[in-house]
Amino acid sequence: MRGAEVRKTPLVYSPTFSRMTGSEVYLKLEHRQKTGSFKIRGAHYKIMTLPDNEKKKGVVAASAGNHAQGVAFAASAEGIPCTIVMPKTASPAKVAATRGYGANVILEGSSYEESWNKAREIAAETGACIIHAFDDPQVIAAQGVIGLEILEELPDVDEVYIPVGGGGLAAGVLVAIKEKHPGVRVVGVQSSRFPAMKESLDRGSTAPSGGGTTIADGISVRSPGELTFAIIRELIDEIVLVDDSEIIGAMFLLMERSKSVVEPSGAATLAHILSNPRPGKKVVAVLAGGNVDMYLLGQIVDKGLAQTGRLLKVFILLPDKPGALKEVVDEITSANANIVEVVHDRFSSEINAGSAGVTLSLETQGAGAADGLVRHLRDRGIIFRLVT
Known part of the structure; x- marks a missing residue:
């Protein structure tokens, strides 16, 4: 796989959401990235930089879906074996897509953490290299390119909103933006059901947090990474929470007004902006992924119509x-x-x-x-x- 497979995604101004919030709202369209999410950036870079002797042993990863597809695609392009452990609750569409990229998919556990434990067992048994979804320096660095792309096109941006699960995307974007423009306000957005990073920051150390059900499976992480936590603790301006009803509203409006199909985790940033407008500010919402289950999409339409x-x-x-x-x-x-x-x-x-x-x-x-x-x-x- 060559670097051209990772796209520079569009940053577009939204007249509709700007009018609704009184802000200048820009959307970073990572849901149009190869494999449907930003995750291909980190997976591609990590696998490309592996030594040849490690590539021969293959790679293994744990993921609810988007990282799975990124790793599977990158591994297939490099012609190396790939095993992905996914929770049994993972979206059927994401499971099918991951298999479609050539990976051996194992369904294990009911959460990312349980799948991660299984991935570690496989790595220990086979010698395969673990491609962590977020707590890896090379993965973090590659995700940070999104921040550089935003600054390149919108150097006078006031605020950038990023979805936060384990924290890889947020950590990378924070380093990139704060290094060049420390005055830009960077805000992480988490599901109210899985506020692990926010609560870890409040405590001053990482610890499991959250649980239950949420449509935002991509950010349903109970324990943030150690590397990502250290970076986010130092650089983040704020972490905020959104609930499923706010996410549903944002997804519905993105489909109807912007003709964009964005998954719940990817729409969390816009959900917060719509519920908490920042009049007069120039803001960017990173729409992190678009791999949404079709059955869920039908429910979103019905619920969105009901909300309005x-x-x-x-x-x-x-x-x-x-x-x-x-x-x-x-x-x-x-x-x-x-x-x-x-x-x-x-x-x-x-x-x-x-x-x-x-x-x-x-x-x-x-x-x-x-x-x-x-x-x-x-x-x-x-x-x-x-x-x-």
């Missing part, structure tokens, strides 16, 4: 007789709402004999129109329950 008031679900209990549903449909139509789905239920235990439960999915023109529809139905004496 453009999708309303109501449950109505009707007498099971001809014309009952038509009366409701006529009232919905008169309020300029569109029915996109109708689900009947006559058999659930809470549905009395002689009745039918109907769940209607309704498309409206926005939150104001949705509120107007709800008032209209109530004014007409229709008894219903909001599902969303």
Whole structure:
């Protein structure tokens, strides 16, 4: 593989998000990078710099998906054996893509940490070189090129927002930016479910933190790296948290307004900017990856429509007789709402004999129109329950 395989990704100004926040918002499109994320940068550089005798033994890595694909692609291009350990909860799309790049994929554990332990066992048994997802000097250095690219195109940037899991991307970008422009504010963004780096900084030392479920699997890391922690502790201006609902909103807007499919971890930066605008500032959101599961993508669209008031679900209990549903449909139509789905239920235990439960999915023109529809139905004496 030659260095040309790693792309210099675009940095684009977003009029839409700038208008929404009062800032000048620029998007660093790492989701358009080879293999769909910034991870190829570190994996490529690390593997290219391995001595030939180590390459012959192959490489092994642990990853929830993006690092896996980067390592698999780089190893395949170099013609060396590659084993990737992924959590059993990893996105099926990312597992399939990693195998598609020629790697031997082993599903082990329910978290990155458990997969990492398995990768270490394999390395000890086979002599393969471990390509760490974030806690490696060469990986960190390669990710830092993103910071240099941002400064090259936008030297007067005020703030840069970076997603943080184990901290490799943040550490690299921090070193690159602070070395050249120490006045630029660099902010790390973590999932509120996995705030390991933030809590480690608060304590002054690394320790496991977080857990549960989040759609942002790429930054679901319970223990930050030692190298990355040391760099981030010295250079970071702030680490902030976002929740899944904020990420969903950002992903939805990126699809609709920017025509960009960005995975949850990659959209975390924009999610924070949209929820915490910085008027008058020139800000960059690093959109770190675009490898999103298609099933999840469908859910994001539905939830995004619901968040913006453009999708309303109501449950109505009707007498099971001809014309009952038509009366409701006529009232919905008169309020300029569109029915996109109708689900009947006559058999659930809470549905009395002689009745039918109907769940209607309704498309409206926005939150104001949705509120107007709800008032209209109530004014007409229709008894219903909001599902969303």
